[in-house]
Amino acid sequence: MAVKVLIPTPLQKLTNNQATIECDGTTIAELLESLEQSCPGIKTRLCDESGELRRFVNFYVNSEDIRFLDGANTPLKDGDEVSIIPAIAGG
Numbered sequence: 001m002a003v004k005v006l007i008p009t010p011l012q013k014l015t016n017n018q019a020t021i022e023c024d025g026t027t028i029a030e031l032l033e034s035l036e037q038s039c040p041g042i043k044t045r046l047c048d049e050s051g052e053l054r055r056f057v058n059f060y061v062n063s064e065d066i067r068f069l070d071g072a073n074t075p076l077k078d079g080d081e082v083s084i085i086p087a088i089a090g091g
Helices: 011-015 028-038 042-046
Strands: 003-006 018-022 057-063 081-086
Touching: 003 028, 018 028, 028 042, 028 057
Parallel strands: 003 081
Antiparallel strands: 003 018, 057 081
16 A cells, blocks of 8 residues: 655655655555655654654644544555644744
8 A cells, every 4th residue: 555655854864855655554544654665764754752743743644633633543545645744833
């Protein structure tokens, strides 16, 4: 099952400067494992020490925020698009 992952610019150094990557997974959690296999080190940027998604990184599946779906257990299907968006703070 291929899922298109949109990688933010700050993380593209871990993806050989690719802005999009195709990965496999039936949930966001599985997708992160697949992404880590392809791009070692990226999971530590997206998850904390306990493996939970970091609060300041937002994930969207087909433009829907996974915080309002099932979080890391949000199901994925072939052809879905996952966007990884780092939060920006300022004033």
